[in-house]
Amino acid sequence: MTEQTTSTENSVDQQHFDTLIADDSRIEPRDWMPEAYRKTLTRQVSQHAHSEIIGMQPEANWITRAPSLKRKAILMAKVQDEAGHGLYLYSAAETLGTPREVLNQQLLSGKAKYSSIFNYPARTWADMGAIGWLVDGAAICNQVPLCRASYGPYGRAMVRICKEESFHQRQGWEILYELSHGSEEQKQMAQDAVNRTYGPALQMFGPPDADSPNSQQSMEWNIKRFSNDELRQRFVDMIVPQAEALGLTLPDADLKWNEERGHYDYGQLDWDEFMSVIKGSGPCNVQRMQRRRKAHHDGAWVREAAEAYAKRQMQAAAQAAESATDSPEVSIVAGRASAELIGA
Helix, strand or coil: CCCHHHHHHHHHHHHHHHHHHHCCEEECCCCCCHHHHHHHHHHHHHHHHHHHHHHHHHHHHHHHHCCCHHHHHHHHHHHHHHHHHHHHHHHHCCCCCCCCCHHHHHHHHCCCCCCCCHHCCCCHHHHHHHHHHHHHHHHHHHCCCCCCCCCCHHHHHHHHHHHHHHHHHHHHHHHHHHHCCCCCCHHHHHHHHHHHHHHHHHHHHCCHHHHHCCHHHHHHCCCCCHHHHHHHHHHHHHHHHHHHHCCCCCCCCCCEEECCCCCEEEECCCCCHHHHHHHHCCCCCHHHHHHHHHHHHHHHHHHHHHHHHHHHHHHHHHHHHHHHHHCHHHHHHHHHHHHHHHHC
16 A cells, blocks of 8 residues: 555656656756656766866966966956856755765765866966867857756756856957967967867767767756757857957868858767776876865865864854843843854
8 A cells, every 4th residue: 555655656746747847847956856867967967066176277277377467367266266166066966965075075086077178288378268268168058058957956056157157268268369369479379279179178068969878868857958969069150250250270171161051060079089088098187186186185174174163153053042041131141152152
């Protein structure tokens, strides 16, 4: 009887979930959801968060070497934004039931993945421009549709993230524009950075649709709105005229306008290299994870201090509440003591 009741309840819950998806409504943390939906979202949102955190490394490395105080301030603001994006996304992932400590440990252990693009080196200042224009541009193309993701916390987090990513792309564009309109050496530096970044940026959308096992299901659940190949095509169509405005060339001999399709054709990407990087054999995979683990270890005292401070606040609040039940006068004194303790 109990099994039959449970089965009936699950059937009703599934029907309600399916109705919300069909109506293009939002699923919230307290709503029932299929375990596969929860698992897919946890994987996608946490990998997105990991990518934001790891993605800080190649840019933070250039803060002290930025060519001017203005560039340094802008780059610092961008790196700070990316840390915030990681926090928004970890918070969204936690609402699916997996604690942040577990998500973080999955990254540190190598179990969880992050975007392959961040396993490539940033060799010159021009790479800061290429990352901003191409990498953040690809992120915008991919993430704007996620603002309408069926899972509420994820979609709402993406609204603010995308607004800030537009600033990041503009920052990259400005760097490349200044370089490409400077000396011949500066223009060549910009071109070399674009040559290095173009292919990996296109791979950010994931493997071709035929080789992407999760993409179709995510679209059926309204987590994603477009397939990997559709997003990649949108991105190519967007950057070709931008490259012309920069006076730079995209390193693709097959890149040309297809009048019949109404889109640009582009060459095959090196998917063997992509899979090699995903599996940990990229130019900077080991370095990125070593630095992330070191930062986690070195920051242990900050986490411990924050936990101790939060515990003191809770104890002070509990004591103040307990005193308030005794007498009004004691409540006032306890309240002052609590305030002093919190401000200590």
